[in-house]
Amino acid sequence: MTPTTPVGLHRALDAIWRAPRGIAALSAVNHSVVGRRFIITAFIYFAIGGVLAMLIRAQLARPENPFLGADAYNQIFTMHGTVMMFLFAIPLIEGVALYLLPKILGARDLAYPRLSAFGYWCYLFGGTIILVAMVMGVAPDSGWFMYTPLASSTYTPGINADVWLLGITFVEISAVCAAVEIVVTVLKVRTAGMALSRMPLMAWYLLVTAAMMLIAFPPLILGSVLLEMERAFNWPFFDPERGGAPLLWQHLFWLFGHPEVYIIFLPAAGAVSTLIPVFARTRIVGYAWIVAAIIALAFLSFGLWVHHMFATGIPHLSLAFFSAASMLVAVPTAVQVFAWIATLMRGRPQMSLPMLYLMGFFSVFILGGLTGVMLALVPFNWQAHDTHFVVAHLHYVLIGGFVFPMLAATYYWLPLMTGRLPVFSVSKAAFWLIFLGFHGTFLIMHFTGLMGMPRRIFTYESGLGWDLPNLISSIGGFVMAAGFALFVIDIVLQTRFGRRFRRNPWGGTGLDWAMPTPAPSYNFASLPLVTGRDPLEDNVRLGADIAAGKGYLAGAPRGEMETLCVDMATGEPEHVLLLPKNDYTPFWMAAGLAVFFTAFLLSAYWVAPLGLVIATAFGWRWLWSLGAKSDPALIDAGQGLRLPVHFAVPSVPTLLGLKYFLAANAAFYGSLLFGFLFLWTTAAGWPPQFLNASPVLIAGIAISLAAAAIFATLARRSNSREANGARMIWLAGSLAASLAGLGLLMGLAIMDAPPPDTHAYAAITMAIIGYVILHTLLGVMFAAYTLARCRAGFVSSLRSTDMRGTAIWQLYTAITGIGGLALIILAPGGLA
Amino acid sequence: MDGVAGQRNAAVKVVISRVSGGGIVEYLGLGRVGLRHLALPLLLAPALAGCEGALSALDPAGPAAQSIAGVWWVMLTGSLVILAAMMGLVLWPFFKRHRPVEVPEKLWLWVGALGFPLIVLAALLAWGLPSGQSMLADRDGQVYTVEAQAAQWEWTFGYPDTEEVTQGVLHIPAGEPVDIAITSADVIHGFWVPRLAGKIDAIPGTTNTLRIFAPEPGIYEGMCAEFCGLEHATMRFSVVAHPQDEYENVLTAELNAEARP
Ligand code: HEM
Ligand SMILES: [Cu+2]
Numbered sequence A: 001m002t003p004t005t006p007v008g009l010h011r012a013l014d015a016i017w018r019a020p021r022g023i024a025a026l027s028a029v030n031h032s033v034v035g036r037r038f039i040i041t042a043f044i045y046f047a048i049g050g051v052l053a054m055l056i057r058a059q060l061a062r063p064e065n066p067f068l069g070a071d072a073y074n075q076i077f078t079m080h081g082t083v084m085m086f087l088f089a090i091p092l093i094e095g096v097a098l099y100l101l102p103k104i105l106g107a108r109d110l111a112y113p114r115l116s117a118f119g120y121w122c123y124l125f126g127g128t129i130i131l132v133a134m135v136m137g138v139a140p141d142s143g144w145f146m147y148t149p150l151a152s153s154t155y156t157p158g159i160n161a162d163v164w165l166l167g168i169t170f171v172e173i174s175a176v177c178a179a180v181e182i183v184v185t186v187l188k189v190r191t192a193g194m195a196l197s198r199m200p201l202m203a204w205y206l207l208v209t210a211a212m213m214l215i216a217f218p219p220l221i222l223g224s225v226l227l228e229m230e231r232a233f234n235w236p237f238f239d240p241e242r243g244g245a246p247l248l249w250q251h252l253f254w255l256f257g258h259p260e261v262y263i264i265f266l267p268a269a270g271a272v273s274t275l276i277p278v279f280a281r282t283r284i285v286g287y288a289w290i291v292a293a294i295i296a297l298a299f300l301s302f303g304l305w306v307h308h309m310f311a312t313g314i315p316h317l318s319l320a321f322f323s324a325a326s327m328l329v330a331v332p333t334a335v336q337v338f339a340w341i342a343t344l345m346r347g348r349p350q351m352s353l354p355m356l357y358l359m360g361f362f363s364v365f366i367l368g369g370l371t372g373v374m375l376a377l378v379p380f381n382w383q384a385h386d387t388h389f390v391v392a393h394l395h396y397v398l399i400g401g402f403v404f405p406m407l408a409a410t411y412y413w414l415p416l417m418t419g420r421l422p423v424f425s426v427s428k429a430a431f432w433l434i435f436l437g438f439h440g441t442f443l444i445m446h447f448t449g450l451m452g453m454p455r456r457i458f459t460y461e462s463g464l465g466w467d468l469p470n471l472i473s474s475i476g477g478f479v480m481a482a483g484f485a486l487f488v489i490d491i492v493l494q495t496r497f498g499r500r501f502r503r504n505p506w507g508g509t510g511l512d513w514a515m516p517t518p519a520p521s522y523n524f525a526s527l528p529l530v531t532g533r534d535p536l537e538d539n540v541r542l543g544a545d546i547a548a549g550k551g552y553l554a555g556a557p558r559g560e561m562e563t564l565c566v567d568m569a570t571g572e573p574e575h576v577l578l579l580p581k582n583d584y585t586p587f588w589m590a591a592g593l594a595v596f597f598t599a600f601l602l603s604a605y606w607v608a609p610l611g612l613v614i615a616t617a618f619g620w621r622w623l624w625s626l627g628a629k630s631d632p633a634l635i636d637a638g639q640g641l642r643l644p645v646h647f648a649v650p651s652v653p654t655l656l657g658l659k660y661f662l663a664a665n666a667a668f669y670g671s672l673l674f675g676f677l678f679l680w681t682t683a684a685g686w687p688p689q690f691l692n693a694s695p696v697l698i699a700g701i702a703i704s705l706a707a708a709a710i711f712a713t714l715a716r717r718s719n720s721r722e723a724n725g726a727r728m729i730w731l732a733g734s735l736a737a738s739l740a741g742l743g744l745l746m747g748l749a750i751m752d753a754p755p756p757d758t759h760a761y762a763a764i765t766m767a768i769i770g771y772v773i774l775h776t777l778l779g780v781m782f783a784a785y786t787l788a789r790c791r792a793g794f795v796s797s798l799r800s801t802d803m804r805g806t807a808i809w810q811l812y813t814a815i816t817g818i819g820g821l822a823l824i825i826l827a828p829g830g831l832a
Numbered sequence B: 001m002d003g004v005a006g007q008r009n010a011a012v013k014v015v016i017s018r019v020s021g022g023g024i025v026e027y028l029g030l031g032r033v034g035l036r037h038l039a040l041p042l043l044l045a046p047a048l049a050g051c052e053g054a055l056s057a058l059d060p061a062g063p064a065a066q067s068i069a070g071v072w073w074v075m076l077t078g079s080l081v082i083l084a085a086m087m088g089l090v091l092w093p094f095f096k097r098h099r100p101v102e103v104p105e106k107l108w109l110w111v112g113a114l115g116f117p118l119i120v121l122a123a124l125l126a127w128g129l130p131s132g133q134s135m136l137a138d139r140d141g142q143v144y145t146v147e148a149q150a151a152q153w154e155w156t157f158g159y160p161d162t163e164e165v166t167q168g169v170l171h172i173p174a175g176e177p178v179d180i181a182i183t184s185a186d187v188i189h190g191f192w193v194p195r196l197a198g199k200i201d202a203i204p205g206t207t208n209t210l211r212i213f214a215p216e217p218g219i220y221e222g223m224c225a226e227f228c229g230l231e232h233a234t235m236r237f238s239v240v241a242h243p244q245d246e247y248e249n250v251l252t253a254e255l256n257a258e259a260r261p
């Protein structure tokens, strides 16, 4: 019998959703668990980064300080920047997003719980590699942006730079996974009635952030791969003596690095937009303006990267352009700030604890924005660039625009996790220490920089006017550190001894406060129908209704983990998403990658592929576990609604995710082709030798790739016509065509292409060919997989995910492969 | 040596027109804006006291550094005003006397969030961008040119018509513009003499040109501004500006001294 009382529903749901304990915790995939792991790990890295910052400040406190030597200092500031940006800020955002999204969207979990679990393990393992290297004294030491040629093997011969390149790439896998996860979840996995226009602003912010991550991270990953290839195999992408260009690295890095700043800022701004109306007891002013502003910000932020390279000797007219464009980003930011002010004005705001931190945010962030505008002015930039002025600016932006809002968000949402409220007096003291310590450290640092102190120096002589400002900064730094320590103590106290409360302590109006606290493992006992932007305001009893099962998919009558998928725009329920049980696959897959990265790092190039084989095997197993062997019946979702199961509809989230992954992949490939064109147009002496590919070979490859795509599409069509014999033949055809293409590509790489270590032209041409080879190889595997799935009975006209996915993959491979080859042969000297 | 002197005389004229604003300003048809000259003396007086230093960009000794420092003081003042105004707006609603007011959304956002920043930023660009003009190497006028080559971790300077070089010290004539052709032998470094001009990177395989101008004879300290490895912190150099009539003799003497072991 299915239970109907709130307690009965809770018992039934908790029984299947509860987090596993003991060693089985490694198999947990639930978003609350994974999100919490991300958040806690990120804060641990924050503490590590903070300790490094204290070492920096201790060293700089006095002139000619014998405390640290140059080598140690270089490792420490590089690790400080790297840890803070890649192991603290980005993962914290991911964690907050993964933890909160289902709760504010009215869902029970994310679109792909296993993917975020996989991402977490990549983050943990990658971060561990970097930390271990630091403990062993071989941490990266070329600065957090790793400029070449300094980071090339000639000038950094040790393992240090490899640690950065491989470790960060490993961690960035988790960022790309999280980005796909977030985009698909926001677009599809919401509760009934939540149209795009009714989504909480936080969801908009995270959607835009994740979309930016999809495009921004690939250039960095590509840059890291190329530099690692240069270091490991002597492929000279960045070596000016062999046709490479050191500036190519800078372009790739900042193509990532600038959007990165907004990727960090936007979720924090989302928290601000969420908290301000709550504590002002009113609704946000300018919802549509804010959405438009953040979308504009996302686009603009990809057009500004050059402002990090103003001093590299770029032509002056483009400097003026990038100068103006950089200032323009201030506008969408101003829109948000003005909307927040108007919201405060219209309400009766209270200086409660999260609000106090938001005041810290305003004062610090606005100043950081203003110094940002200054730096965007080219002539001033030529003076301030690479000085402590920039160090001050970036901390005003990062700590103001990210850390302060995140602390506010912690105080706001921690009760949701713990069911307890803050111990006020400690929290307030922590705030003032952090706030005053912060300004003490960084305000004066603007002047230190303009007084001529460059960044990244481990020592300075007395008498340059730098002594006193540095001492002040160091004292401020330690005050701030004390503040953070107090913050940690306060959080521990709150978690242990905080005041218990019933629902909704702050009077929030979103679905996140429509659940009992601490939040139950399944979030919602039933999924509500949403009719406005503030569901809790529209129906004060919503929480009780949800708990009593007066919504969709009440309880767990089928023993399955279920949540709703909706139409992207309207929020109309479309199908039921059946979520996966706990699973060790993500852990083992990440472990396989860890073997790969560690082996590569230790130059054990013959062990590395073994790791990839392990990862691929588990990837295969993962895909194999999707779907079912028979067409599922419609599910009674309650309230008179009957819905299909996700794998039996064309709009299955899996395919959407594949498309977004391919968008990121295309950004990666686009960056590679950009590299080709960049080298071609700027590097000296191009090309020294030619590819001289035989036209027959090129034509053969193009035909094979095109045929593989066409056959896969025909197989998909046959499948939807239930022509099961034909679909097997077309699939086999696609497989054969991919195999043929693979063989021809190998021929091209081995016979026609010049040795990649001779010249950057040869190297980047080989990189493009390698990319196509990899995708064709995966195409072979996809086709083989789908053939096996058909034989095993997983595929029908309804359950067509595998078919569609293969067709999409083969099409992508054909387009990118033919496009890349066309670029190579159209460039002079390409064709024999 | 005759050629050098001739070059120099022609170039002095060029730079004088350059320093007083040309290039992009004229190019964009903006002409000169007088505010910089008004604001400078007012703002500089109190602030300058604590800003002296051999490497201080706020203690300018050449036209480029001078005009940028001026831009800085104006931007600083403007920023403080904006910060105060914004914080006033943010904090006002927390005061007891505050009554909830419905801000007219459209007007507020169009005027405040779009109009205000756009106007301020456009003005800043139009006025501020030209301030770096005098650092741009001229495309047509030939100027006395020296070479600076960075290498881990020292600077080597080369002069026209001679193979000899100086290390760590760059000799230039005072009172005339000098182009510095900057490159690197290994990793990326940065050439920066804060009291004279902004910085530009020294990149292997590329030559960047920076124009500096030291009105008075004297020693101007410089440093490597781009992180370049272990001894980056101490990769310093000096620019010595000599009176024009002494320059050639001094340079010859210095080069000879350097050449001797
Ligand atoms: C906890 C207080 C912090 C202090 C006292 C501090 C201090 C510093 C200092 C003094 C430097 C300059 C080192 C040098 O150039 O010689 C620096 C660099 C840097 N900091 Fe922080 N920092 C703090 C927090 C953060 C946070 C929260 C972030 C990011 C979210 C961050 C990101 C960076 C980055 C990216 C660099 C540049 C590293 C490089 O030059 O490669 N810092 N920090
Ligand atoms: Cu930027």
Ligand SMILES: [Cu+2]
Residues within 6 Å of the ligand: B150, B153, B188, B189, B190, B224, B225, B226, B227, B228, B232, B235
């Ligand atoms: Cu250097």
